[in-house]
Amino acid sequence: MAVKALTSAASPAGARRSRGGAGVTAQAPQGVTIYEVAERAQVSIATVSRVMRGSGPVSSETRERVLAAIDELAFTPSRLGRALAERRHAANGIVFPDLSGPYYAEVVLGYEEAAGELGRSVLILSTHGRRDARELVLDLASRVDGLVILGRTVPDGVVRELAATGRPTVLVARPPVAGADSVNTESAATAGRLAEHLLGHGRERIAFLGDPRRSSDVAQRWAGVSGALAARGIRPAPPVRCGFDEDCGYEAGRHLLGRRRPPDALVCANDEIALGALLAAEEAGRRVPEDVAVTGWDDVMSARHSRPALTTVRQPMRELGARAARALDRRINAARAAPRHEVLPTDLVVRKSCGHHPKEES
C-alpha cells in the first residue's frame, strides 16, 4: 500500500548522485541503483539490502513496499558493487590445454555445471600453444576466487606460486602439489587389470602407445601395465611415445606393425590413439583382435562405434569436473583445512578389440 510520493520526497540519500554523461571510456550503463529503490520505497538503502539478502529483520509491510519498488524499477544489484563490498568475485577459473577431444571438454562441462549450482560462474583459460602460460594463469587467478588446473598446463612452480598468493587451487589429473587440493582418477590398478586381461588372452608382446612424461595419468597407466607384465616375468618394451590424437596413434601403430616382429597387443594411452591404431592395423591388413589386440582409455563415444568396438577404461570425466568444483568451493569457504586428495574409481570396459569372449554381449 501507499506508494505515492514518487516525484518529490528528496530522501537524504537521494541527492547523492549526479549521474552525468559517462567519460570517454565506454562504461556499462548501470541502470537502477539501490538508492533509487530506497527512495521509491521510502526507506534507507540498508533496508533494501536487508530485504534483498534476507539478512536482518524487516517488517512485512516495508518488505512489501521494497519488493514493489524493486519490481517496478526492475532493479538488479550491480555485481561490481556487490563484489567489491563482499570482496569476492563469485567466479571460479579453470585452466586446460585445449578442448580438442572429449576429455577436457567433458571435465569442463562437469565443472561448469557444478559451479553453476554453487552460484559461481566459470572463467576459462586455454594454454595450448601459448608461451606465456604463467602470466595468463596468474592473471586469471586475480579475476577469480579460486581455480582448478587440469593436467600439465603449467609447471609445478607456477602452482606453488599460486598457492603462495593464497588463491585456493585444485589440481585435476595431476599429482598433488603442496598447498593445493587434488582430484584424480585411479589409473595404475586398472591398467594392471587391463594388462592381465590381455595376458589372459594369450598376448605377450604388448606395446604401450603414449608418452608417460606428458601426463601423470599416462605415467600411471604405463606403470600399471609394465608392472603387471613384470609380475609375469615379461620384460615390457619401452613405451612408444606419441601425442594424444588419432593422427599420432595412426603413426605409432603403423610404425609398430611394420616391425619384423610386431606386437600382438597395442595398449593405447587413450581412445583417440587407439582409434588411430585401429586404422593403421586395418591399413596393414591385420585383423583386430585376431592378429593384434587394441585397447584405449576414456570410453569416448566413438569407442562404442568403432569396428571392432574398443575395449577401454571408463573414466568419470564429468564427475571429475564436478568434484573439482565442489572441492574448490569448499576451499574457498573453509579458510584452512588439511589438504584433500580425491581419487575416483575407473572401470574396465571389455569389448571386442582385445580378443574373443565367447559369452560376452556386444
Next chain:
Amino acid sequence: MAVKALTSAASPAGARRSRGGAGVTAQAPQGVTIYEVAERAQVSIATVSRVMRGSGPVSSETRERVLAAIDELAFTPSRLGRALAERRHAANGIVFPDLSGPYYAEVVLGYEEAAGELGRSVLILSTHGRRDARELVLDLASRVDGLVILGRTVPDGVVRELAATGRPTVLVARPPVAGADSVNTESAATAGRLAEHLLGHGRERIAFLGDPRRSSDVAQRWAGVSGALAARGIRPAPPVRCGFDEDCGYEAGRHLLGRRRPPDALVCANDEIALGALLAAEEAGRRVPEDVAVTGWDDVMSARHSRPALTTVRQPMRELGARAARALDRRINAARAAPRHEVLPTDLVVRKSCGHHPKEES
C-alpha cells in the same frame, strides 16, 4: 631516491584503514593496496594510479620511486576495485549448448584466444539440458560487459530481452535479431555446390540427414541442397530429421539404407552424422562411394581419417569465434553503431566418399 621513512611517517591516507579480521563470510585476502604503495613511495594514491596507468604527467624521479614501491610490495591492483571504478568487468560471456563434438569447442577456443588478446576474460555457460536457460543467460549477462550466443541455445525473445538491457550481444550460427550483431558462415551456396557435385557423379536419389528446424545453419544447407535438386527438375525427398551425433547418423543411415529403393547419396548435416552413416553403410554391406555416396559438413579431424575419407565442407570454426570476440569488443567500445552481420566463406572439400575422382589426390 631516498626511500627511508618506511616505519613512521603516517601519511594522511595511511591512517585510513584498520583492516580487521574479516567477517564470517570468507573473503579473499586483498593483499597490498594502492594506499600502502603510496605511503611507501611518499606520494598520493593519485600519483600511484597515474604511474600505473600512464595517465597524466609524473616526474621521472617520482615515477622511479613509485615503481620501486610497487615492485618491493609486489602490488597488484585489485580487479574488484578497478572494475567498480571503471564500471566494467573486462570480461565477456559465451553461451553454447554443449561441448560434445568439435564444433562448439573450436568456436569457444577461437573466442577465448581472441578475447584474451583484447584483455578480456571469458565466462562460459552451457545450456544443454537445463530448463532455466533464460535465467542463466540473464545472470551471465549481469557478470560481463557483453556476450555471444551460439546457435539455438535460447529463444529469440531472450535475445531481445538482452538487447533491451543494453548489454552488447553477438549472435553466432544463428540468424540476426534486431539489436544484436551476428557472425555466420555461408551455407546455402556451398550446399548447392555440393549437391551439384553429387549430381555430376550421377547421383539422383539424394537424401538429406539432419534437422533443419534445430539449426539455422542446417536449414540453410537443406535449402541449398533442395534448391540445387529442384533446379535440375528433381524433387527432393524431405529431410531425414536426426540429431547431431554419430549415433543418430548411424540410426538414420540404417533406416535409409534399409528401404526398398535406398538413396544413392547421403548428404549429412555434419561430419558426425556422416561418420555414423558410413558405419551404417558398412554394416549394410554397401560400398562407399560405389553404392552410396556420403558427405558431411565441418571438416573435423576424423573426416580425414575415416574410410573412405569424407567429402565435406570446411568451416572456419575458430575464426568464427575470433570474429565474434572482435565484433563484441567493437560493440562494447563503440557506443552506437549500425548492426553488423558478417558471413564467413566455406570451402567444399572433395575427398573419396562422394564418388570417384580420377585425377584428384587422396
Next chain:
DNA sequence: TTGTAGGCGTTATCAC
C-alpha cells in the same frame, strides 16, 4: 524494526 555512516580499492576530476 530502521537508519546512519564507514568501508571495499580504484579511477578521475579538480585545485594547487
Next chain:
DNA sequence: GTGATAACGCCTACAA
C-alpha cells in the same frame, strides 16, 4: 607535477 577528494554501488556494524 602533485595531492585531496568525490565518485563507483553495495554491504554491514552500530545506533537509535
